[in-house]
Amino acid sequence: MRRAKETFRGTLIAAGVAALVCGLVGCGGSTNKPAAAPLDVNVTIANGQVTPANATLQAKVHQQITLHVTSDATDELHVHSTPDHKFQVAAAPDQTFQFAVDVPGNVEVELHHLNRTIATIQVQP
Numbered sequence: 019m020r021r022a023k024e025t026f027r028g029t030l031i032a033a034g035v036a037a038l039v040c041g042l043v044g045c046g047g048s049t050n051k052p053a054a055a056p057l058d059v060n061v062t063i064a065n066g067q068v069t070p071a072n073a074t075l076q077a078k079v080h081q082q083i084t085l086h087v088t089s090d091a092t093d094e095l096h097v098h099s100t101p102d103h104k105f106q107v108a109a110a111p112d113q114t115f116q117f118a119v120d121v122p123g124n125v126e127v128e129l130h131h132l133n134r135t136i137a138t139i140q141v142q143p
């Protein structure tokens with residue numbers, strides 16, 4: 019729980035920094051919108067538990083999303099986007115899985131073997 023909160027806070031800070039940078043360079047309103055800053059999510063699987071679990075994250079279409087996974091068991095990570103993404107998780111630290119979502123909507127990120135939802139990503143157009 020504590021880690022999930024920290025991750026969520028990190029996301030908020032990242033969003034705040036992105037807004038600040040945006041304000042400084044005066045973007046928005048132009049036709050050449052820069053892509054949203056990449057979203058990084060730290061995932062830890064240990065002793066049959068995953069952190070975070072049932073988190074809610076915000077992203078934009080085409081935003082680069084990176085999952086940093088440390089696990090003590092093999093599993094299958096499934097991103098329920100259209101099209102979907104499947105990643106094989108090894109029992110190893112610091113695995114990196116990258117994807118982007120092209121279709122707006124709620125995208126669930128699941129662990130199939132543990133049968134848990136890590137997060138639901140609310141993808142905005």
Ligand SMILES: [Cu+2]
Nearest residue numbers: 096098128130
């Ligand atoms: Cu699935």
